[in-house]
Amino acid sequence: MLGLIGKKIGMTSYFNELGYCIPCTVIKAGPCTVLQKKTLKKDGYYSLQLGFEEKKKTNKPLLGHFNKFNSSPKKIIFEFAGNFLNSPGDIIKVDFFKENEKVDIVGKSKGKGFQGVVKRHGFSGVGEKTHGQHNRARAPGAIGAGSDPSRVFKGTRMAGRMGGKRSTIKNLNILKIDFKRNFLIVKGSVPGPKNSYLLINKIG
Template structure:
């Protein structure tokens, strides 16, 4: 699927033609530079590599700087490959804007990294209800996981069992959002609903 790289700005609301209020997420999408075009003959698959948001050259290795120089652009912070592009007429260094890929009313998928919640217990992480009330001497068990079900056979804990641990900070995709508004002069796009991650984090927007 074709798409662009953006950065989540925040959420606001809009009104439709019938006066109904709905939530939208504002995403900044600077012009994405084509830094590499991969083909079946040379790479074994077809894809277009895009880069966005400037990065200081002092923080980039010489090899990476050379990669960007081939495309005639300055070093970029984020690089991502997209499949499904029509590569006819596309060349290194071309800039792709919001209106080149998306239109108001079209459906998109947004991929991002969810907010990190740190080390959490089973109640917050998996929605467990806890062991129960503070009765029969269980005054400190309300948010505990309870038995994990194993005994002398198999004498181990099965992999994947739901227990306490690090929560969030995972790659997630929100499907079938709608482009509500495009502001090309501000490099902004508004999509219905929410998208993963905190404000300021990079996201990938895919055309369905």
């Protein structure tokens, strides 16, 4: 399903008709330029390539790609799979969506760096500080038997790099649309820090 590329502005509060305060995220959705339309006959599959935000400098191969489709260089390029009616040069704006519509939003979660098992997996540590266990409060404990199987199983929850991964939040409700500024106000939170880029996918 076709969607838009967007940018996370931040979080705010939205008050509905009953006066309830709803936490929500403000996203700048588009405008996106259609750069290329791929077809089954020419490329082996159907898709629509969109570009978002102007880019000051780019390399020559990419510049040739943009010039081929009469477009200025774009910061973010993404393909949406499917056979759509849009043509290169078309501008897709936030009016592509409707209020109270459901969307799936894809982003890259905040990176937390290298973290231990307590923060990364919610472990409670080995135990109390009694019986000489002065440095075991946040330790992972045993990671497997010794003689058999004599190895650590794949997928064992251990310390490691946390966050910074592609993440999808499904079925988020669009509360309000600001057509002048191309803003989507979506219920709840979405992955990533402020000014990070998102994919907003239409459902159905």
